[in-house]
Amino acid sequence: xxxxxxxxxxxxxxxxxxxxxxxxxxxxxxxxxxxxxxxxxxxxxxxxxxxxxxxxxxxxxxxxxxxxxxxxxxxxxxxxxxxxxxxxxxxxxxxxxxxxxxxxxxxxxxxxxxxxxxxxxxxxxxxxxxxxxxxxxxxxxxxxxxxxxxxxxxxxxxxxxxxxxxxxxxxxxxxxxxxxxxxxxxxxxxxxxxxxxxxxxxxxxxx
Amino acid sequence: xxxxxxxxxxxxxxxxxxxxxxxxxxxxxxxxxxxxxxxxxxxxxxxxxxxxxxxxxxxxxxxxxxxxxxxxxxxxxxxxxxxxxxxxxxxxxxxxxxxxxxxxxxxxxxxxxxxxxxxxxxxxxxxxxxxxxxxxxxxxxxxxxxxxxxxxxxxxxxxxxxxxxxxxxxxxxxxxxxxxxxxxxxxxxxxxxxxxxxxxxxxxxxxxxxxxxxxxxxxxxxxxxxxxxxxxxxxxxxxxxxxxxxxxxxxxxxxxxxxxxxxxxxxxxxxxxxxxxx
Numbered sequence: 001x002x003x004x005x006x007x008x009x010x011x012x013x014x015x016x017x018x019x020x021x022x023x024x025x026x027x028x029x030x031x032x033x034x035x036x037x038x039x040x041x042x043x044x045x046x047x048x049x050x051x052x053x054x055x056x057x058x059x060x061x062x063x064x065x066x067x068x069x070x071x072x073x074x075x076x077x078x079x080x081x082x083x084x085x086x087x088x089x090x091x092x093x094x095x096x097x098x099x100x101x102x103x104x105x106x107x108x109x110x111x112x113x114x115x116x117x118x119x120x121x122x123x124x125x126x127x128x129x130x131x132x133x134x135x136x137x138x139x140x141x142x143x144x145x146x147x148x149x150x151x152x153x154x155x156x157x158x159x160x161x162x163x164x165x166x167x168x169x170x171x172x173x174x175x176x177x178x179x180x181x182x183x184x185x186x187x188x189x190x191x192x193x194x195x196x197x198x199x200x201x202x203x204x205x206x207x
Numbered sequence: 208x209x210x211x212x213x214x215x216x217x218x219x220x221x222x223x224x225x226x227x228x229x230x231x232x233x234x235x236x237x238x239x240x241x242x243x244x245x246x247x248x249x250x251x252x253x254x255x256x257x258x259x260x261x262x263x264x265x266x267x268x269x270x271x272x273x274x275x276x277x278x279x280x281x282x283x284x285x286x287x288x289x290x291x292x293x294x295x296x297x298x299x300x301x302x303x304x305x306x307x308x309x310x311x312x313x314x315x316x317x318x319x320x321x322x323x324x325x326x327x328x329x330x331x332x333x334x335x336x337x338x339x340x341x342x343x344x345x346x347x348x349x350x351x352x353x354x355x356x357x358x359x360x361x362x363x364x365x366x367x368x369x370x371x372x373x374x375x376x377x378x379x380x381x382x383x384x385x386x387x388x389x390x391x392x393x394x395x396x397x398x399x400x401x402x403x404x405x406x407x408x409x410x411x412x413x414x415x416x417x418x419x420x421x422x423x424x425x426x427x428x429x430x431x432x433x434x435x436x437x438x439x440x441x442x443x444x445x446x447x448x449x450x451x452x453x454x455x456x457x458x459x460x461x462x463x464x465x466x467x468x469x470x471x472x473x474x475x476x477x478x479x480x481x482x483x484x485x
Binding site: 060102106110176197 | 219220223224226227230231234235275276277278280305306308309333334335336339340343353354388391392393395396397407408409410411412416417419420421422428429430431445448449452453456457460
């Protein structure tokens with residue numbers, strides 16, 4: 001075992017213990033100090049990157065390369081901040097409208113193509129497939145798709161057949177949520193493992 | 208209070224402590240639980256193996272933050288080690304989070320310490336604001352990024368020579384904390400590029416439909432995928448080292464869930480019987 005002499009490793013580990021003090025003890029000043037350090041450093045970093053972006057993508061090309069068209073996004077960006085001045089706050093709606101318009105225009109066609117049409121095509125499985133495993137997989141996917149869609153059919157009479165298929169759909173969704181929950185647990189364990197690795201590896205030098 | 212009642216009312220701190228012990232012991236004394244390779248992970252490996260180091264370049268979209276921890280960080284480390292081992296040049300850029308360039312710099316620092324050369328073998332193009340619109344702009348004109356994080360002009364970087372649009376990259380991979388829809392919508396489907404994704408474990412089920420449809424060619428999710436990838440490359444690293452601990456953690460949680468359910472049903476049965484007796 002060789003404890004690190006790097007001050008940043010010590011700060012990182014102290015912050016980890018500070019964060020753990022909430023679930024293992026209760027809300028306390030040590031936890032809140034660590035939390036504020038994290039939030040403050042994240043905000044500071046994000047602001048630094050944002051300023052760098054405005055300089056790199058906005059002011060520098062405008063001044064050095066005389067790209068006059070960049071004045072439009074710069075002015076629109078400044079207009080966003082007029083919401084802090086009640087008299088001219090209405091001006092901030094223009095850049096917001098522009099952003100919404102561009103965003104919708106950019107995604108409306110591509111969403112339909114990528115997430116509806118191409119996914120629907122992929123759901124149309126050919127039977128039988130080259131292997132038994134692939135055929136069973138395809139069947140499960142098809143049954144899952146149709147039964148879950150049936151579960152959300154509220155405008156047809158709930159005959160015993162429709163209710164039965166809906167029940168299969170509900171089970172399919174429960175299995176899916178179970179898989180999702182399992183993955184959440186696995187992901188959170190990985191985060192915890194990263195902290196343990198920092199403690200036992202980087203700080204204590206035991207790994 | 209009976210044993211079953213105690214199971215139902217266990218102090219969460221006891222569970223946390225048991226979990227810490229279950230995770231710490233295999234970290235300090237690895238057991239060596241065998242791993243199977245997922246076809247989605249092997250697909251990423253096969254794509255990179257098929258690239259030609261002489262002419263092919265790879266683009267990495269680094270869209271994860273430190274908050275996602277090792278779950279997000281081990282996959283890019285494993286893939287980048289494979290790329291550099293094979294001598295394939297790569298450029299990284301970030302669209303989803305301002306932390307992306309910092310996470311890339313962590314990996315680049317290790318590579319530079321090993322003698323790889325910044326600018327020639329790899330480059331970090333920084334963060335480009337605008338998310339989906341920025342992805343589209345970069346795809347159509349990769350030189351729309353004026354400079355990298357070190358202030359070098361993008362069009363003068365050796366690694367970016369001959370790159371005009373995203374189609375000039377032989378392979379594009381995104382590492383993120385969520386799903387890659389914006390890449391699929393703006394680049395993969397309209398421009399037909401070869402694309403794979405590395406993400407946190409929780410997002411994998413949402414990406415599988417895109418893998419099944421062929422829109423995403425390979426998927427890596429969290430520590431387990433990184434461990435499999437490291438073993439495929441014969442280069443065991445952090446991912447492989449963590450898998451024993453991860454498996455022990457899963458085992459302990461399964462035991463808790465089973466015990467909790469037994470306790471719930473036994474207590475429910477007792478209450479039902481008591482209600483029937485009254």
